[in-house]
Amino acid sequence: MSLAPYIPGEQPRDAGIVKLNTNENPYPPSPKVIEALKSADWERLRLYPDPACTALREAIAKQRHVDAVQVFAGNGSDEVLAFAFGAFFAGRSDSCGPLLFPDITYSFYPVYANLWDIPFKEAPLRGDFSIDTGDYREAENGVIFPNPNAPTGIAVPVREITDIAGLCAARNKVLIVDEAYQAFGAESVVPFINENPGLLTVHTLSKSASLAGLRVGFAIGRRHLIEALERIRDSFNSYTVDALAQIAAAAAVLDGEYYDEINKKVIKTRIRVEAELAALGFSCLPSSANFIFTKPPPYIGAPRLSALLREKGVLVRYFDKPRVREYLRVSIGRDCDMDRFLEICAYAVNTINN
Numbered sequence: 140m141s142l143a144p145y146i147p148g149e150q151p152r153d154a155g156i157v158k159l160n161t162n163e164n165p166y167p168p169s170p171k172v173i174e175a176l177k178s179a180d181w182e183r184l185r186l187y188p189d190p191a192c193t194a195l196r197e198a199i200a201k202q203r204h205v206d207a208v209q210v211f212a213g214n215g216s217d218e219v220l221a222f223a224f225g226a227f228f229a230g231r232s233d234s235c236g237p238l239l240f241p242d243i244t245y246s247f248y249p250v251y252a253n254l255w256d257i258p259f260k261e262a263p264l265r266g267d268f269s270i271d272t273g274d275y276r277e278a279e280n281g282v283i284f285p286n287p288n289a290p291t292g293i294a295v296p297v298r299e300i301t302d303i304a305g306l307c308a309a310r311n312k313v314l315i316v317d318e319a320y321q322a323f324g325a326e327s328v329v330p331f332i333n334e335n336p337g338l339l340t341v342h343t344l345s346k347s348a349s350l351a352g353l354r355v356g357f358a359i360g361r362r363h364l365i366e367a368l369e370r371i372r373d374s375f376n377s378y379t380v381d382a383l384a385q386i387a388a389a390a391a392v393l394d395g396e397y398y399d400e401i402n403k404k405v406i407k408t409r410i411r412v413e414a415e416l417a418a419l420g421f422s423c424l425p426s427s428a429n430f431i432f433t434k435p436p437p438y439i440g441a442p443r444l445s446a447l448l449r450e451k452g453v454l455v456r457y458f459d460k461p462r463v464r465e466y467l468r469v470s471i472g473r474d475c476d477m478d479r480f481l482e483i484c485a486y487a488v489n490t491i492n493n
C-alpha cells in the first residue's frame with residue numbers, strides 16, 4: 140500500500156518565532172482548565188480512563204443542548220474524522236459512487252479517503268472560492284466539508300447545509316460538517332441534528348478552546364451515527380482520550396464565557412488586519428475563521444512574501460497547489476503578532492520593485 144500522508148505545519152522549538160501557520164489560538168486556555176488539571180487526582184493515573192468519556196460528553200451535551208448519547212469524543216478531531224471516514228464512507232461497493240468534498244479544503248480528507256480505500260471526487264469551488272452546495276445534491280456516497288471551509292475561511296449558509304443533509308439522509312448517506320472554525324463567525328448546524336438523521340458535525344478544542352496540545356475533538360449526531368463511531372474506535376483502541384485530557388476538556392467546554400471573550404478578540408483583530416492588508420493592496424477572501432487567506436500584490440507574490448516573513452521570524456502557511464499558489468494562509472495572532480506581520484508586508488510593498 141502506498142500512502143501519501145498529511146503534512147502538518149511546522150512547530151518550531153524557538154519561542155521567539157511568531158507562529159501564524161497552524162491556526163492555534165494566541166490566547167491561553169481558560170483558567171478553569173488549569174485549575175481542573177491542578178486539582179485532578181493524579182494517583183488515579185494508574186487506572187485506565189473512562190472509555191466512554193462520560194463526564195466530558197455530558198459537559199458537551201449540556202453546552203450544545205443535545206443528549207450525551209449524541210456525542211462522541213476522540214483524541215483530537217483528526218482522530219474523530221479518521222473514524223468517521225471508516226464508519227460512514229468505507230467498504231461501499233464500487234457501484235455506489237464516490238465520496239464528495241471540495242477541491243480546495245482540509246488536506247486530511249484525501250489522506251483518510253486513501254487510507255480507507257474510499258473512492259472520492261473533488262467538487263471545484265466557485266471562482267470566488269465559495270462552496271457550491273449544488274455540487275453535492277447528487278452525492279451517492281456521502282459528503283464532507285468544513286464550515287467555514289479551510290483554508291479559504293468562507294462559510295456556507297446553514298439552510299444550504301441542511302438541504303444537502305436531507306438529500307444524503309434520503310439515500311441513507313452521511314453529510315459530515317467539520318466545524319473546526321465555527322466559533323469564529325459561522326452558524327453551527329448542531330441545532331439541526333435531531334431532525335437530520337444523516338448529519339454529523341465534528342468539532343475540535345484545538346482552535347477555539349486554545350487546547351491544540353491537549354488533543355481533544357468530538358462529534359455530534361443522532362445516536363446511530365455515534366454508535367457507528369464507537370464501533371470503529373473499539374475495534375482499534377478503547378481508550379483514545381486520556382484521563383487528564385477528559386478532565387481538562389470538560390472544564391474548557393463548560394467555560395463558554397471565557398472563550399466567547401477571547402474569540403471575539405480574535406475576530407476583532409482579524410477585521411483590523413483585513414482592512415490594513417487591503418490598504419497595502421492585498422486581497423482577502425471573506426473569512427469567518429481565525430485565519431485569513433490573502434493574496435499579496437502580484438509584483439510581490441505569495442512564495443516570495445512567505446520566504447521574507449520566515450527570514451524575519453514570522454511563519455505563515457503556503458500551499459503550492461493549483462488555484463491557491465497566489466495565496467497565503469495567515470492565522471490570527473495577538474495584536475502585537477499581527478503588527479509584526481503587517482510591518483513586514485508593508486516593507487515588502489515598499490522595497491520590492493513594482
Ligand SMILES: *Cc1c(COP(=O)(O)O)cnc(C)c1O
Nearest residue numbers: 215216217245285319343345356
Ligand atoms: C485543525 C483542523 C482539524 C483538526 O483538529 P484537531 O482536533 O487538532 O485534530 C480538523 N479539521 C479542520 C478543518 C482543521 O482545520
